[in-house]
Amino acid sequence: MVAGYRGGRGFDIDEEIFFDEDEEELAEQAYDPNVDLERINSPTVRLLDEQNNMIGVFPTREALKRAENAGLVLAIVSTEADPPVLRIFQEGDYQKHLFETEKKKKAQQKKQVTRTKEVKMGLKIHEHDYAVRQKLATKFLRGGYKVKVIVTLRNREQQYKDDAIDLLRRFQNDLGQLASEESKNLADRNIYVVLTPNKANIQREQQDKLREEELKRQQAEVSTEEQPKEQEAEARASTEEISANV
Structure with a gap:
């Protein structure tokens, strides 16, 4: 729960601290999930080098240390793999990688839109x-x-x-x-x-609905056909009752 205050300041009641709302918004805009290693829950990762070649499986901390010591970027390639896959990049290569990834993503979205x-x-x-x-x-x-x-x-x-x-x-x-x-x-x-x-299940559902509607239609037709017969039988019974009384 956050209480606002003029001047771009806010107070987080849960954390009991003041924060600058503008700075927080900027930080959120600059957030890059590809380098957020806190997303990695696995103690080990599969590491790729700058040429995208497999180096091996390492503890997550050691992979980060390797990149930091070399002054390189360590980015997440896949969080779904077991263990997750990370890759080391030169800064310029990483920016190019981001550009190409975004380009492919937009092309795929355009096809699926x-x-x-x-x-x-x-x-x-x-x-x-x-x-x-x-x-x-x-x-x-x-x-x-x-x-x-x-x-x-x-x-x-x-x-x-x-x-x-x-x-x-x-x-x-x-x-x-x-x-x-x-x-x-x-x-x-x-x-x-x-x-x-699931096309098979949707088609089955539609067929069941059509069968149900057809059954209701047939029942309605039978009811309509039987109604005059019932009225005729009632009239005949009434006539016979009158004749008997006479």
Whole structure:
């Protein structure tokens, strides 16, 4: 919980410290997850050299020490591998690597833009808003779109990443058999999972719905056909009753 104050100052009630909001915002903008080794929970890493050749598996601290002693950049290549993969870069090569990676990412996003929809949630989303996003994701999946479900973590919400992952998994489980997981990123500040429509299950669901509608239609037709017969039988019974009384 943060209390604001004029002059760009704030007070963090949990930490009981003042901070400069402008400096914090700048620090967040400059954040580079590729060099944030606090994201690495493994005690060991697989290390690549400057030419992208495998050196071996080392303790994480030793890999960092190697890079620091040589005045080089140690960057994360993959957090999903076991153990995670790091690579040593010259400063200029690292900037080039970032440029090429971003270029490939944008090209891939451009290809997927017409077939991928995004659904975003905050960590403290209300149940009504959650249900709205669940309904929206279901609509997209049934329409044949992939869905990228994102949970955004703002400022100090980063320390509650486990809760964010639980929210993401809950959302995924609530979609049931409509989708399967294509990819995910649970390491960065804004975590996400990309879901692809399970076409076989969606088609089966649509067929079941059509069969149910057809069954209701047939039952309605039978009911309509039987109604005149029932009315005729009632009229005949009434006529016979009158005749008997006469």
